[in-house]
Amino acid sequence: MEIANKYPSMKPDEQARIQERMRAWVKLTPEQRMAARENFTRVMNLKPEQRSAQWQQYQQLSEEQKKQLAEQEAAKKKTVTNLPPEAQRKTVPLAPIKAVAPKRIVNPVPASQPAAAIVQLPAPPASASMPAATTNVAPASQAVAK
Template identity: 55%
Template sequence: MSSLKSAAVFALAATVASFAGAQAPVAAPSPAPAAAVKTAPAKALDKPLWASLSPAQKVALEPLAVEWDKMEGVRKHKWLEIANRFSSMKPDEQARMHEKMREWVQMTPEQRRLVRENYTRAKRIDATQKSEQWEKYQQLPEEQKQKLAAEAAAARTKKQLTNLPPPAQAGAKTVAPIKRSVPPAAACPAGTMINTAASTPPCVAAPATPPPGSPAAPAPNVK
């Protein structure tokens, strides 16, 4: 009887121990250390920067001042090519170029990409057309080539003459002709007259005149 009680006690103790083990909380694994977040280095700005441009280049590229430092290097060099010949443009051409720059600044990246693609396509077509025209020119007879060359030279000459600036009229002064000072008639003594042929001497001898009442010389008798 006592042995049965002991066995029952041991069984109950084993059951309680197994139940307690099942209810024991499982320790959560320690969290792995957070990986260090790597920040990408800031992209270096392509040169030249706005501060390094010459005064003339800044004047030519003034509408692009805000966007300049953020541009790609290839795009900067394209604009610099225009800036280097900006001073040789006429005032109306300079105004049109500045207007194009302002329009470009206001475009979105997608619009700028389309503009570049259209420009590249147009240049490619233009180069193809020039090549075709050159091949056609080579097939012309020599007389026709000389005629076309003469017409082109005449057109260039006419254009140059048309583009000549008009003569400056503002501030131009008309030079009055130099008048020779003539002494008054009273300054010449009797028997002389004013010398109209030169400035010196002012008076010359007057031609001899016959005294009044003297007979005129008879005309020669021509037989």
């Protein structure tokens, strides 16, 4: 956000550099982006003197040494898991799932009974230790539409 706010007041060459860096970032794979974020975090946790000293050491390396260092770091980060061949896997095929027709639900209350009979429950026995409910429920026939 900070860069975006500064962008309009930047010189054209600075704007071009930012655009080119954004294009390069977009081309990176998710793994490369994660590595860049980790590297940035690691470097930002260093003291400025340490950061400067490490940068100076890196700048003094030859191109061949830089390339070799990059290859060593890339080899450390590879964590690809090799799966065994199909013959070595011990998987058991599952049985196919059989389609079952849904059961038809039959209304146990005859249409001749009022709707209030559906929600009425028998009273608990007198020996029950639970307190009686105090909620009043109106029968469906008396319900008010809102």
